Amino acid sequence: MIIAEQKPLKEIIHNLEGHRNILVAGCRSCVAICLAGGEKEVGIVAEALRVYGEMHGKLWTIEEITIERQCEKEWVREIQAVVSSKDAILSMACGVGAQVMQEIYPDIRVVPGLNTSNMGAPEEQGIWREKCAGCGDCVLHLTGGICPIARCSKSLLNGPCGGSQNGRCEVNPDSTPCAWDQIYHSLKRLGKLEFMEQIIPPKNWITSHSGGPRLIVRQDAVLTPEEKAEKGVPK
């Protein structure tokens, strides 16, 4: 899932400067799980903005809505009736959701309410950890199911650097385990320690952002113009 956290209210207010009819739009997916942009958070932010408006004589109206997923056009289109009267949308989704929102409503300013951090997972209540860097060339089969690209501060592919001590990463010893220490112990448990001896050659980063924005096309799933017309898919 995508992990995000709310921007400071002060920054949100600053970024909404000059707008009068604002829709606070939440997302029930990833950002709801990481307690950043779901229905509850939307309610809190919207209320905070209303109170701020009243206290500071701001003539703005704040409405709120939360949809299933802001990253999918179909869900975003469904709120057209609510959106059309607004001059700004505070998107409480990840960066993907905010961009899809802007794409569907190109004439209304979309302001991000969250800072999107990473692809990760909940570790325990209130703690989320990055797990994947989306580099497009997975090596988890060689590394005991632990990603060295996302979880090693230096993205090393051939073992821990000289700063790994007591299983901790030197960059943030209090909060970050050394990914290669974890890989070592995982491979040991799995009886695959010989993988540690293998030299992993320089990585092909073309599949990462180094190759430019990525695009996946499943030709078998793409609709023909006729099929699009038949299903009423908007152009």
Add this chain to the structure above:
Amino acid sequence: MKAGSNLERVLESGNFAVTAEIGPPKSASSNIVKQHAQMLKGYADAFNLTDNQTAIVRLSSLASALICLNEGVEPVMQMTCRDRNRIALQSDLLGASALGIRNVLCLTGDHQTFGNEKGAKNVYDIDSIQELMIFKQMRDEKRISGGEELEEAPKVFLGAAENPFADPFEFRVIRLAKKVAAGADFIQTQAIYDMDRFEKWIEGIRERGLDKKVHILAGVIPLKSVGAAKYMKNKVSGMIVPDEIIDRMKKAKDPKSEGVKICVEQIEHLKTVKGVHGVHIMAIAWEEIVPEIVREAGLYPRPQV
């Protein structure tokens, strides 16, 4: 001979080698490197020029290496993967070789959050093992990592670092084996204070016969004060400083001379350890002490080979 550097000749002839470090300044002036080179000339077989050590912006290792070369002092140019992708690393290697730099040390590099540009976008396109692979291929096969042929191959003696004091300890010998397989001709270790752990590590190296395949230079750092010892124990990750060393520094009337004494004792001991082919003296911001250490350790004059 792979590169014909002085360091390579000393090591290949079976002499106990000495390398030392010269830290480039936070300055655009060549004076400090020049002065250090003049002062240290003859006291080591080659001198490491650190590459923005601890991610602090400094005079580049390439420029510093050239300044040394102009002073008649042989450089070991350090090259970290932190700041350059494989295009820049290979380009700088060709440049270094063209300028007559014959020793290169391949390093991953300290993370930028430790330096004075914490907000920098790091690179880490390749790691130090991959850097060794690429440089070896350039030298021995005359091809860049992408496969294209070079008109002229770089002539470099390739080094790498290893830290016997980092974890997981059991992996440290394997990591060295990987560096040797990738192309390391010589290894400089992290500074040794915990001699027991170092000896355990080198035993693992000997068991695998790695000491026959690569030249190992054991790292030492002379201590200036008890504060420096405590700092290294508590703040520098990947370092183990036993309490016994800290006690000695604490009790010493003249901490600086005690630091030199400890360092010389360490070198004397390391000379007797099988598999150790030399020492690497890292007198961080205390370069002027190197001649005394080298003399006291009975390593002066350096062999002419």
